Amino acid sequence: MSFESRTSGVTAQPVSRLIDELARLPGVGPKTASRLAYHILKTPKDDAIGLAEAILEVKERIRLCSVCFNTTDIDPCAICSNEGRENRICVVEQPLDVVAIERTHEYRGRYHVLHGAVSPVDGIGPDKLRIQELVDRAQREQPDEVIVFTNLDLPGEATATYLHRILTPLGVRVTRPASGLPVGGDLEYADDMTLGRALLGRREL
Amino acid sequence: MSFESRTSGVTAQPVSRLIDELARLPGVGPKTASRLAYHILKTPKDDAIGLAEAILEVKERIRLCSVCFNTTDIDPCAICSNEGRENRICVVEQPLDVVAIERTHEYRGRYHVLHGAVSPVDGIGPDKLRIQELVDRAQREQPDEVIVFTNLDLPGEATATYLHRILTPLGVRVTRPASGLPVGGDLEYADDMTLGRALLGRREL
Numbered sequence: 001m002s003f004e005s006r007t008s009g010v011t012a013q014p015v016s017r018l019i020d021e022l023a024r025l026p027g028v029g030p031k032t033a034s035r036l037a038y039h040i041l042k043t044p045k046d047d048a049i050g051l052a053e054a055i056l057e058v059k060e061r062i063r064l065c066s067v068c069f070n071t072t073d074i075d076p077c078a079i080c081s082n083e084g085r086e087n088r089i090c091v092v093e094q095p096l097d098v099v100a101i102e103r104t105h106e107y108r109g110r111y112h113v114l115h116g117a118v119s120p121v122d123g124i125g126p127d128k129l130r131i132q133e134l135v136d137r138a139q140r141e142q143p144d145e146v147i148v149f150t151n152l153d154l155p156g157e158a159t160a161t162y163l164h165r166i167l168t169p170l171g172v173r174v175t176r177p178a179s180g181l182p183v184g185g186d187l188e189y190a191d192d193m194t195l196g197r198a199l200l201g202r203r204e205l
Numbered sequence: 206m207s208f209e210s211r212t213s214g215v216t217a218q219p220v221s222r223l224i225d226e227l228a229r230l231p232g233v234g235p236k237t238a239s240r241l242a243y244h245i246l247k248t249p250k251d252d253a254i255g256l257a258e259a260i261l262e263v264k265e266r267i268r269l270c271s272v273c274f275n276t277t278d279i280d281p282c283a284i285c286s287n288e289g290r291e292n293r294i295c296v297v298e299q300p301l302d303v304v305a306i307e308r309t310h311e312y313r314g315r316y317h318v319l320h321g322a323v324s325p326v327d328g329i330g331p332d333k334l335r336i337q338e339l340v341d342r343a344q345r346e347q348p349d350e351v352i353v354f355t356n357l358d359l360p361g362e363a364t365a366t367y368l369h370r371i372l373t374p375l376g377v378r379v380t381r382p383a384s385g386l387p388v389g390g391d392l393e394y395a396d397d398m399t400l401g402r403a404l405l406g407r408r409e410l
Binding site (some may be wrong): 013022025027039057061134 | 216217218219220222223225226227229230231238239240241242243244245246250252253254255256257258260261262263264266267276277278279282283299300304333401409
């Protein structure tokens, strides 16, 4: 039920429309949506226009890089056109994962965004992802390594297994990031799977 | 530090601009802002335009009702121009409070939005609120009752005391809503003040 129908017309139509639009964002319920809407009402006009314009601009100017399929406003994207990047490809599920990995400053290679992970239960086969493009790229670019940095859940693992199977015959070295206890994590609160992985992957000091 | 500077240019400029704009909303941190921004990126273009237009429309069409100072797109607002409403005024701090009270369906009178509460510590005196307008209105409309429905915190209580002091000499009956345990609330988790109020305000069964 929309906000407008629930409040039976006491809220001005433009306000209830904004509340309904905001409530469609992920993690924003009707209460948060009203709070945000009334904040936008109180905010200086230029700030609100700035937000609206940023939304429009993003939809107008952002597309996918034709090489790595990350979101970009130039094609190829800033990372793909950077000659100084190492000849290795980090495969991730989402554009946000690229941002997270870049923030570590531990990786100087390139990326490939699949836009999802293989999940037969949800009807997502390899053909729904940017996997053929990755295979073509691996053959063309002959990378030193393909790091499959998909999530450590079932679809992420299935994707990693699948990519390993199709990329290894092409002579590509396929790796997966280390799995174990998070830094600063408390052993007591780790789940069994993580503890098991941490134990199996133990290193000499 | 803005999102753009933190990610040193790997995120396309329109995306980081949108993240920065979203992070200015209340309760939206940088992580939520990126999640929302990438959601807007993935969303169909029309939905994103709908949100942007709703923001612009709200800033263009919404103003304050000249009678009750609630947000409205017509003046006087739908409630003030409704002849069927009872001749009593419910005084609230924010427009959202009107929405909350309307939702109870227990009140059929009018409203008056102060846009804040008296708080000398924060430099908010009665002159910064719509209090003079309320006094003028009380003299003009001779309401049967003024319910001071400000918050039950220090500024809300100070406002209630102040309004009681200036409205009572005008022959206006000033009331305050009941204070006590919330419905469905657990006695064990109630704070001392609330418990005390619940006890003081006890009623015959």
